[in-house]
Amino acid sequence: MLTNYEKELIAEIWERMTPVAEDIGSEALLRMFTTFPGTKTYFSHLDISPRSPHLLDHGKKIVLAIAEGSKDISQLAVHLAPLQILHAYQLRIDPTNFKLFSHCVLVTLACHMGEDFTAVAHAAMDKYLSAFAAVLAEKYR
Template identity: 70%
Template sequence: MLSNTEKELIVHIWEMLPVAEDIGSEALLRMFTAFPKTKTYFNHLDISPRSQHLRCHGKKIIQALAEGARNITTLPTTLAHLSRFHAYQLRIHPTNFKLFNYCILVTLACNMGDNFTPVAHAAIDKFLSAFSAVLAEKFR
């Protein structure tokens, strides 16, 4: 699915990102704005712009993505605990992962500028699809 060059590029992109909580919270806020039904999973949190809850959760997401990028060859094993957690405890529908992927791509494009080349876009899109597929694996 991903070439060795794409894997190296993905790791490089996640390592060079600015503050994780900024990217993650911006992507979450973008998702909540563009896809309001996704807010239902976050009723217990303050999801207003720049809120501590949003920043904290955004940071967790970006850190999980970075961990996945570093362990891309063992993604199912690396993300097994997150897959179970999202499926059995949180019960987040897999469609939401795809929606969030779109928001991450837009957020990265806005923050990376010229560094978000078409090649980088394609590699990150493939990675996010693989990441989401693993997270959705346990959902039934």
């Protein structure tokens, strides 16, 4: 359960990161592909090399969805409903990948934010990204 302070902190972080959404998203995806090579199978039709247009575009889309969800976390399931259906029924992404990607986002945020990524910010973001991943995985049940 996120406190009001954590919700505000998460929204503030994503507002700050939105201008660099391409960088955050593509770097997190690249981390995931490098650390967990099996996740690449869903992207075999795209150029996923560092800074490729496909990687930058998809990374930006993901980060903007995460940032948008952070504006009203209580409505996360409503906000993510179209993405739930897309990932579960059309793309058939293994829901474990959402957790793996969440971890990579945390590492990427820590790299980009430096000292501003405090222990409190880390814990709050971990809770939020876990909730985000759980909501995306709901349609798999």
